[in-house]
Amino acid sequence: MAKLTEYKRLFLEYLQIEKNASPLTVRHYGDDITAFFAFLESESIKSLEDVDYSVIRVYLTKLYEENMARKSMARKISSLRSFYRFLEREEFVKHNPFVNVKLPKKDQLIPEFFYEEELNLLFSVSDCSTALGQRNQAILELLYGTGIRVSECVQLEESHIDFSLSTLLVYGKGRKERYVPFGQFAGEALRNYLSHARPLLVKKARPVEKLFVNAKGGPLTARGVRLILDKMVKEAALTVDIHPHKLRHSFATHLLNAGADLRSVQELLGHEHLSSTQIYTHVTKDRLQQVYMNSHPRANK
Template sequence: MNEFEHQKNLFVEYLQIEKNASSLTITNYKEDLRDFMNFLQAESMASLKQVDYSVIRVYLSQLHNKQLSRRSISRKLSCLRSFYRFLEREKLVEQNPFLNVRMPKSENPIPQFFYEEEIKYLFEVSDVTTPLGQRNQALIELLYGTGMRVSECEQLEQGDIDFSLSTLLVRGKGRKERYVPFGQFAFDALTTYLHEGRPDLQSEKTEGTSRVFLNARGGPLTARGIRTILNKMVEDAALTVDIHPHKLRHTFATHLLNEGADLRSVQELLGHEHLSSTQIYTHVTKDRLRHVYMNSHPRANK
């Protein structure tokens, strides 16, 4: 094992044990480190200690030439800055060359979301007389009804559901826990799935799993599986829109704010540590904006 690989493995171990990083974060960081180390080897650099600002500039230039988004470049820089901070702490390098490298300005695109007339079709495509249809209905109702991340939904266990209070115990990033309420539609869909669909999906091999959502073979449903299900639902609903699991989270936040929810409450429901993360949802639809104007401005209506 060469020096690069050894130090990368130490860093990944640190992320897993000390930082409690999510599996997605670790996967992304591994990819970013592999990309950077391939670059160093191509530049004939034998040690991580040789990296300085001039080397980083060349690396950034290559990333720009690959036409990566600012967000992707920022993530790579953040990973490498954390990596060198760890190496510095472990006395494996003398300084962090990424410390003063400026992050590219974020594009801050407006989050994509479903309009209410679009999303209603997603609730009508599942055959709720079948176990898989009952599971899919519970899945879409819960994702839209709570704004959970897909990774949080994937990890949800039966003991995390409190039907008496209609709340979920959600384990978010960094294993931070929060309680999220859910409404009557999600309540009914979950009850049907847990009482009827889930027992039929469960196999003898996976009888011990407490995960809420199971795949067709009875094992725990993965984040990739959830994405596949959502894409199929969009296809069945004959929608000509793109979908990704986060789009349901964006829709949840947008619809709450458009109906008058305050930003702090939405922040708590989403599990955002900083209010600035929630402020991207303060956009409003044109219809909502027009409605507010027509009902509020004294000269809007004759």
């Protein structure tokens, strides 16, 4: 077991240093490998070389019996495939038994999004005469106006904003850089926050590099953003559930509904693969049907 633990340590170190993976990604990989090691121990399998397709089938059956979501199963298989690929490269094992294992098809979840009327209510609830109200408005305008992830939002610094070009420098997954444009509403909200609110919030605390700060002047966390949005939904008297990603979904959906092309939306969202962006196309089908019925000469008698 000590040798397995050492293999795991080396692999996670490789992810951090060579692949520049995020701490969350490294943690997920580590958890997946630990769970697989526990399975091997329960099956009295002591060597990674003894793992073959029949062993993997038993493992997958176990996961199915635990009613694990397909998405979680797919991630575990992907983690173990990458782990064995690393071991093979380092010549710790001779073959990768996961190389031909097909990932379970992910459940196709429909992304939730806000209707424009709901967003208009959200944009009207902040008391922009207060520092916290100006901060909250800037966060809301930025999340919806750029489609960035909350994890990307809380990592922003003032130096990442270019007001002359109306763009943000965003560090996405794996610290990949991309530039994202923002509109007039987000620009105005950011200027108000930086000019009036932020100096008031940080004056009693030690200086912080992060753009958004909490009521005590420290860096705002992703959990803090969720609490802010939950409060705004209640104040808007909306009966919808909210999560920060819902604003990202709304950003993508509204762009596609207005005629933006999929490739452009992919770039704006920072998706590595177009398939990740295609999940939003289904919500535009009603819009396409409407355009077809209203535009095609043979659509209606």
